[in-house]
Amino acid sequence: MLFTVFVKNCSIVFYQRQRGMSKIRKYGTLFTASLSFFSQKNTINTKDFMALPITNLEHLEKNKDDMKTKMELMILRVQADFCKALELEEDCNKFIVDRWTRKEGGGGVTCVMQDGKIFEKAGVNISVVSGNLPPQAVTQMKTRGKQLQGKNLPFFAAGISAVIHPVNPMVPTIHFNYRYFEVQNGDGEVQWWFGGGTDLTPYYLNTADALHFHETLKNACDKHDVKYYPKFKKWCDKYFNIPHRGERRGIGGIFFDDLDSPTQEKCFSFVTDMADAVIPSYVPLVKRHKQAKYTRVEREWQLLRRGRYVEFNLIYDRGTKFGLYTPGARYESILMSLPLHARWEYMNQPAEGTPESELLKVLANPRDWIEGCHCDDEVPDN
Amino acid sequence: MLFTVFVKNCSIVFYQRQRGMSKIRKYGTLFTASLSFFSQKNTINTKDFMALPITNLEHLEKNKDDMKTKMELMILRVQADFCKALELEEDCNKFIVDRWTRKEGGGGVTCVMQDGKIFEKAGVNISVVSGNLPPQAVTQMKTRGKQLQGKNLPFFAAGISAVIHPVNPMVPTIHFNYRYFEVQNGDGEVQWWFGGGTDLTPYYLNTADALHFHETLKNACDKHDVKYYPKFKKWCDKYFNIPHRGERRGIGGIFFDDLDSPTQEKCFSFVTDMADAVIPSYVPLVKRHKQAKYTRVEREWQLLRRGRYVEFNLIYDRGTKFGLYTPGARYESILMSLPLHARWEYMNQPAEGTPESELLKVLANPRDWIEGCHCDDEVPDN
Numbered sequence: 001m002l003f004t005v006f007v008k009n010c011s012i013v014f015y016q017r018q019r020g021m022s023k024i025r026k027y028g029t030l031f032t033a034s035l036s037f038f039s040q041k042n043t044i045n046t047k048d049f050m051a052l053p054i055t056n057l058e059h060l061e062k063n064k065d066d067m068k069t070k071m072e073l074m075i076l077r078v079q080a081d082f083c084k085a086l087e088l089e090e091d092c093n094k095f096i097v098d099r100w101t102r103k104e105g106g107g108g109v110t111c112v113m114q115d116g117k118i119f120e121k122a123g124v125n126i127s128v129v130s131g132n133l134p135p136q137a138v139t140q141m142k143t144r145g146k147q148l149q150g151k152n153l154p155f156f157a158a159g160i161s162a163v164i165h166p167v168n169p170m171v172p173t174i175h176f177n178y179r180y181f182e183v184q185n186g187d188g189e190v191q192w193w194f195g196g197g198t199d200l201t202p203y204y205l206n207t208a209d210a211l212h213f214h215e216t217l218k219n220a221c222d223k224h225d226v227k228y229y230p231k232f233k234k235w236c237d238k239y240f241n242i243p244h245r246g247e248r249r250g251i252g253g254i255f256f257d258d259l260d261s262p263t264q265e266k267c268f269s270f271v272t273d274m275a276d277a278v279i280p281s282y283v284p285l286v287k288r289h290k291q292a293k294y295t296r297v298e299r300e301w302q303l304l305r306r307g308r309y310v311e312f313n314l315i316y317d318r319g320t321k322f323g324l325y326t327p328g329a330r331y332e333s334i335l336m337s338l339p340l341h342a343r344w345e346y347m348n349q350p351a352e353g354t355p356e357s358e359l360l361k362v363l364a365n366p367r368d369w370i371e372g373c374h375c376d377d378e379v380p381d382n
Numbered sequence: 383m384l385f386t387v388f389v390k391n392c393s394i395v396f397y398q399r400q401r402g403m404s405k406i407r408k409y410g411t412l413f414t415a416s417l418s419f420f421s422q423k424n425t426i427n428t429k430d431f432m433a434l435p436i437t438n439l440e441h442l443e444k445n446k447d448d449m450k451t452k453m454e455l456m457i458l459r460v461q462a463d464f465c466k467a468l469e470l471e472e473d474c475n476k477f478i479v480d481r482w483t484r485k486e487g488g489g490g491v492t493c494v495m496q497d498g499k500i501f502e503k504a505g506v507n508i509s510v511v512s513g514n515l516p517p518q519a520v521t522q523m524k525t526r527g528k529q530l531q532g533k534n535l536p537f538f539a540a541g542i543s544a545v546i547h548p549v550n551p552m553v554p555t556i557h558f559n560y561r562y563f564e565v566q567n568g569d570g571e572v573q574w575w576f577g578g579g580t581d582l583t584p585y586y587l588n589t590a591d592a593l594h595f596h597e598t599l600k601n602a603c604d605k606h607d608v609k610y611y612p613k614f615k616k617w618c619d620k621y622f623n624i625p626h627r628g629e630r631r632g633i634g635g636i637f638f639d640d641l642d643s644p645t646q647e648k649c650f651s652f653v654t655d656m657a658d659a660v661i662p663s664y665v666p667l668v669k670r671h672k673q674a675k676y677t678r679v680e681r682e683w684q685l686l687r688r689g690r691y692v693e694f695n696l697i698y699d700r701g702t703k704f705g706l707y708t709p710g711a712r713y714e715s716i717l718m719s720l721p722l723h724a725r726w727e728y729m730n731q732p733a734e735g736t737p738e739s740e741l742l743k744v745l746a747n748p749r750d751w752i753e754g755c756h757c758d759d760e761v762p763d764n
Contacts, residue, residue, distance in 0.1 A: 098729070112728040123728065244706045244713040307720070314696035315706065324626045324697065331626040332729050338689070340727065344720035346494040346505065347480070 049076040050083055051099040051109040054128040067192065067264055068156055071180040074268075075126045075160040076109070078178075078275040082162060083111050083124050085279045089286050090118045100330060105131040110333045114340060117167065118290050123336035124162040130155065133183060137322070141183070144258065150186035157181050159196075160275065161319070163337040164282075169302035170289035172202035172209065173250070173309065174282045175337070177319065178275045180268075194267045195257035198278055199236055201250030201309060203302040205359045209285050210251050214369040217254050220277035224270040230375035232256045237366040238379055242312050247363040249312045257380070301356050303343035310342050431458040432465055433481040433491040436510040449574065449646055450538055453562040456650075457508045457542040458491070460560075460657040464544060465493050465506050467661045471668050472500045482712060487513040492715045496722060499549070500672050505718035506544040512537065515565060519704070523565070526640065526762075532568035539563050541578075542657065543701070545719040546664075551684035552671040554584035554591065555632070555691065556664045557719070559701065560657045562650075576649045577639035580660055581618055583632030583691060585684040587741045591667050592633050596751040598663035599636050599656070606652040612757035614638045619748040620761055624694050629745040631694045639762070683738050685725035692724050 044060055046052055053060060053072055060069045083095045093116035101107035108127035113119050132152040133141075141148055159179030166173065178196035185191060200213050214233070221229035236255035240248050254274070259267050313320050323334040350356035368374050426442055428434055435442060435454055442451045465477045475498035483489035490509035495501050514534040515523075523530055541561030548555065560578035567573060582595050596615070603611035618637035622630050636656070641649050695702050705716040732738030750756050 110728075114728060121726075121728075244711065244716075303723075307724075310692060310724075311696060311717075314693060315703075321697075329626065334626075335693075335726065336728055338726035340725060341685075342689075342692075342724050342726075343722060344503075344717065344724075345722065346492075346496060346503075346718055347714050 044073065048080050049109075050080050050095070050097045050111050054099075054101070054107045054109070054126075067180065067268060068158065068182065070268060071158040072128050074272050074275065075128075075158060075178070078160055078278075079109065079111065079124050079126050079162075081276075082278060085283050086113070086119060086122055086124075086164065086286075089283065089290065090116045092117055093119070095122070095124070100333070102129060102328060102330065104328055105129060108330065108333060110330075110336060112336060118171075118286065120165050120167045121338075121340040122162075122164045123333075124160070125333050125336060126158075126160045127333070128156075128158045130157070134326075137326075140322075146183075146191065146258075148183060148185060148191070153186070154184040155182060161337075162278075165306065165339045166286065166290070168290055168292055169203040169294050169298045170206075170292040171286055172200050173306075173339075174278070175199055175201070176253075176275070176278050178271050180271070191260075192264060193258045193260040194271050195259065196271060196274065197232065197236055197239075197253060197255035198274065198281065199240055199250055199253035199255065200282075201305070202359065203305050204298070204355050205251070205362055206289075209288070210367075210369050212284060213251075213253065213281050216277055216281035217274070218370055218373065220273050221254065221270075223273060224266070227375075228256075228270070229254065229370075230373050231377060231379060233368075233373075234375040234377075235379040238381075240312065242308060242316065244315075245308065245311075247308070247360065248366055249309060249363075251362060251369075252366055300343060301350075303339075303341055304345060304348055305359075306339040306342040307344045310338055313337055426455065430462055431491075432462050432477070432479045432493050436481075436483070436489045436491070436508075449562065449650060450540065450564065452650060453540040454510050456654050456657070457510075457540060457560070460542055460660070461491065461493065461506050461508050461544075463658075464660060467665050468495070468501060468504055468506075468546065468668075471665065471672065472498050474499055475501070477504070477506070482715070484511055484710060484712065486710055487511060490712065490715060492712075492718060494718060500553075500668065502547050502549045503720075503722040504544075504546045505715075506542070507715050507718060508540075508542045509715070510538075510540045512539070516708075519708075522704075528565075528573065528640075530565060530567060530573070535568070536566040537564060543719075544660075547688065547721045548668065548672070550672055550674055551585040551676050551680045552588075552674040553668055554582050555688075555721075556660070557581055557583070558657070558660050560653050562653070573642075574646060575640050575642040576653050577641060578653060578656065579614065579618055579621075579635060579637035580656065580663065581622055581632055581635035581637065582664075583687070584741065585687050586680070586737050587633070587744055588671075591670070592749075592751050594666065595633075595635065595663050598659055600752055600755065602655050602659035603636065603652075605655060606648070609757075610638075610652070611636065611752075612755050613759060613761060615750075615755075616757045616759075617761040620763075622694065624690060624698065626697075627690065627693075629690070629742065630748055631691060631745075633744060633751075634748055682725065683732075685721075685723055686727060686730055688721040688724040689726045692720055695719055 044057060046057070053076055055072055060072065063069045087094055090113065093113055095111040095113045098110040099107070100110065106127070106129035108125060111124045113122040116122070133155045135151040138148050138151060138153060157179060159177060161177040163175045164173060176196070176198035180192070180194050182190055182192045198217060202209065218229040221232065232254035233252060236252040237248060239255045240250060240252065242249060320334055323329050324331060350360065426439060428439070435458055437454055442454065445451045469476055472495065475495055477493040477495045480492040481489070482492065488509070488511035490507060493506045495504040498504070515537045517533040520530050520533060520535060539561060541559060543559040545557045546555060558578070558580035562574070562576050564572055564574045580599060584591065600611040603614065614636035615634060618634040619630055621637045622632060622634065624631060702716055705711050706713060732742065
């Protein structure tokens with residue numbers, strides 16, 4: 001892959017090439033082998049990434065087949081893909097990149113764009129951390145059905161997480177998160193699983209957008225298991241719930257956790273495809289509405305809904321709570337998900353028949369966006 | 383007290399009279415008795431309040447010496463005093479008043495002013511609720527040292543709670559809350575206690591303001607017990623802490639809970655005096671700064687600090703969490719404490735030597751505002 005560095009040297013072209021490369025990869029190892037003919041040494045092309053990997057490059061090279069390596073390189077690639085795709089929409093503003101390390105082990109790369117023309121606040125974060133799991137966290141995982149023995153178990157976690165809050169109230173907010181977890185049990189055995197999801201939070205309901213978003217996710221899921229989309233869609237509606245208001249945070253998407261079958265490789269392939277489905281699910285909606293006209297009332301409604309987003313994230317979101325209660329956590333990266341502006345009004349109740357009240361109806365009673373695609377099975381509690 | 387209704391009929395004069403009356407009350411029962419000569423029927427004057435009491439008037443009349451009655455009437459009076467004092471500062475905007483009932487028992491009166499010239503959002507809420515304590519709440523109280531037997535214990539709670547977010551960044555935000563709790567144990571014995579506090583959240587540090595605020599609270603405390611202020615001041619700094627940021631929400635004030643000595647009457651008298659100290663501690667600061675000039679940068683800093691306020695209230699505040707997790711809770715009254723606008727920036731770090739960084743220093747290391755007034759005793763965990 002080294003030759004590309006010499007041929008092209010512009011981030012936009014890089015991005016396009018890099019997207020092309022991910023297609024090329026799908027043609028299998030034969031093509032990759034022929035590419036490696038041109039580049040005998042060195043193989044991990046860090047030029048594609050927003051920053052250097054967290055793990056030492058030499059270690060990554062030596063452990064190419066380890067899932068830890070594969071996950072780290074995948075999230076770094078997806079981070080760069082997504083940031084560059086958003087920069088193309090923004091036109092004038094760029095992401096700032098913060099590469100940070102954690103004294104307990106590992107670190108992350110936080111990319112943030114603030115006060116853009118199109119994106120009011122966009123955060124795309126990857127983290128690769130390892131260490132010993134505090135007893136409290138072990139207990140929490142046990143209650144979720146994990147068979148773990150011991151109190152301070154070595155763990156590894158790698159994930160990508162992003163929240164994009166656009167300026168225009170006609171462009172929805174998107175959130176996605178894909179993660180891989182390994183814990184070494186008291187007897188030395190390693191347990192692993194994947195988790196993640198992608199979900200959309202519109203301020204004004206647009207059925208065509210909702211359909212496009214859900215269909216893109218469904219198509220990506222269906223390649224792996226046709227049961228995935230209906231189940232993970234239901235799980236998503238259950239997870240992103242604001243019980244005190246009796247409403248969902250948005251119109252859902254997919255959400256799953258504890259995925260450890262049929263094989264590690266197949267799980268990784270699924271998670272990779274879902275992460276790669278983010279751009280085609282979302283960027284068309286940005287293009288479609290970023291220049292839409294809007295009123296002050298519509299902007300205020302957007303800010304009010306952002307207040308609800310803050311309520312969900314700070315009160316109920318497991319990831320945020322787990323993160324903030326972890327000593328030494330990088331709270332700036334965790335709270336990057338919060339909007340630049342939010343608003344709380346007392347007793348705001350949109351009048352019946354307004355677009356605002358139409359949205360609320362869907363948030364109170366999640367809709368099956370794709371006809372005939374419904375899951376009757378129970379999904380786990382969060 | 384009925385005669386006043388006939389003599390004067392203007393809310394401002396009412397308010398002034400009512401403040402005068404509270405002084406008159408202090409002269410004791412002799413004067414009250416002579417007043418009752420003019421008004422044989424002697425009823426509770428609800429004209430002073432923002433809304434009718436929650437408890438049936440006849441029941442209140444019949445149980446005048448019951449602490450439940452005394453507390454309900456006190457918080458209704460303080461609510462009206464405070465709302466009217468703020469309306470005098472606002473000049474053009476008035477509080478809207480929502481009297482609500484709760485099907486499980488009791489209710490409340492929520493007074494809110496929004497988008498005012500001086501007050502961006504001001505909420506003054508009283509609630510008087512009764513019912514059976516859920517087992518979860520009983521457990522929580524047990525861990526706090528209460529000797530409670532049984533799972534569904536009859537309880538009564540009455541309290542006043544207010545948060546005032548002014549428009550001008552030079553005017554601090556104030557919060558106060560005073561409450562009374564009764565639980566009937568499995569053996570029929572009633573346990574009671576008081577709790578509460580008043581605390582200030584400036585956006586720009588003004589030492590004269592801080593001194594005035596703390597001195598007013600100290601003077602009110604000292605009338606009851608000279609140990610109260612230093613202990614409750616320390617407790618306040620411990621309670622209003624945002625651990626993930628390593629900073630306090632504001633510059634403190636007082637905070638206490640589980641107050642049940644020396645006598646019920648003396649506790650009530652203390653809590654009443656502290657509630658009455660809110661206006662003299664705060665309104666002079668509003669008068670002093672409400673017309674101050676400020677810049678866009680100062681306004682943005684204020685909104686950023688309001689984001690921290692939201693973080694504390696939604697993640698750590700026991701009252702908010704307890705409220706939101708209670709089925710049938712009136713979330714609009716609980717979340718009334720949230721500002722109209724808040725802002726979250728990634729990695730906002732004020733430059734050394736700026737007024738913003740001066741504030742942060744005090745939030746990181748709470749100051750003893752009153753010289754020589756320090757508490758070396760441990761204060762309870764929250």
